Amino acid sequence: ELKVEQNPLFLSMQEGKNYTIYCNYSTTSDRLYWYRQDPGKSLESLFVLLSNGAVKQEGRLMASLDTKARLSTLHITAAVHDLSATYFCAVDPNLQGAQKLVFGQGTRLTINP
Amino acid sequence: NAGVTQTPKFQVLKTGQSMTLQCAQDMNHEYMSWYRQDPGMGLRLIHYSVGAGITDQGEVPNGYNVSRSTTEDFPLRLLSAAPSQTSVYFCASRGNSATNTGELFFGEGSRLTVL
Numbered sequence: 001e002l003k004v005e006q007n008p009l010f011l012s013m014q015e016g017k018n019y020t021i022y023c024n025y026s027t028t029s030d031r032l033y034w035y036r037q038d039p040g041k042s043l044e045s046l047f048v049l050l051s052n053g054a055v056k057q058e059g060r061l062m063a064s065l066d067t068k069a070r071l072s073t074l075h076i077t078a079a080v081h082d083l084s085a086t087y088f089c090a091v092d093p094n095l096q097g098a099q100k101l102v103f104g105q106g107t108r109l110t111i112n113p
Numbered sequence: 114n115a116g117v118t119q120t121p122k123f124q125v126l127k128t129g130q131s132m133t134l135q136c137a138q139d140m141n142h143e144y145m146s147w148y149r150q151d152p153g154m155g156l157r158l159i160h161y162s163v164g165a166g167i168t169d170q171g172e173v174p175n176g177y178n179v180s181r182s183t184t185e186d187f188p189l190r191l192l193s194a195a196p197s198q199t200s201v202y203f204c205a206s207r208g209n210s211a212t213n214t215g216e217l218f219f220g221e222g223s224r225l226t227v228l
Binding site: 101 | 144146158161171203215216217218219220221222
């Protein structure tokens with residue numbers, strides 16, 4: 001059974017600092033997704049990573065995937081308050097006919113002025 | 114594009130009442146699913162469907178029924194609401210991951226309170 005773990009679950013940081021959120025998963029997969037959720041809102045797709053070594057960047061956020069290590073990272077550069085949200089990673093188990101994604105627990109990120 | 118549309122956005126029920134949360138998608142996605150989100154629990158899969166006429170249970174199916182008569186619609190039924198079903202419910206859909214990115218698209222959510 002595929003398990004997905006995010007670390008840390010809570011992160012409070014200052015504006016201008018850099019930090020990384022980690023997403024580990026337990027079985028082979030080469031498809032991973034990152035989502036953002038603002039309080040009281042739905043989940044918004046941030047990044048789609050579809051192969052080993054994939055790297056995607058959008059503004060101050062950069063996501064990467066290492067399928068050999070079964071690890072994805074979401075790096076925040078020079079954080080700003082607007083990035084405060086909960087971030088989820090989700091992994092595709094890559095099983096024939098099994099289309100459901102498995103989500104991590106989420107990382108609640110708070111960026112303080 | 115409308116994407117994934119859920120109704121209602123808010124609902125208050127009394128214990129024992131029944132109701133249906135509606136979900137429709139206009140992206141011709143084969144896969145549809147229902148999640149519930151509770152504080153500190155992340156997203157938990159209730160039921161899912163890989164195509165019209167095909168449904169299966171997720172992680173927390175008890176107390177919920179689904180059906181998939183068309184590709185577009187995937188309603189979630191609460192047969193006899195309980196306070197433990199107070200939650201935010203999200204419907205989501207994705208295309209076949211063999212032919213596209215497999216990205217999951219979410220509806221806006223339905224906030225349900227059971228008194």
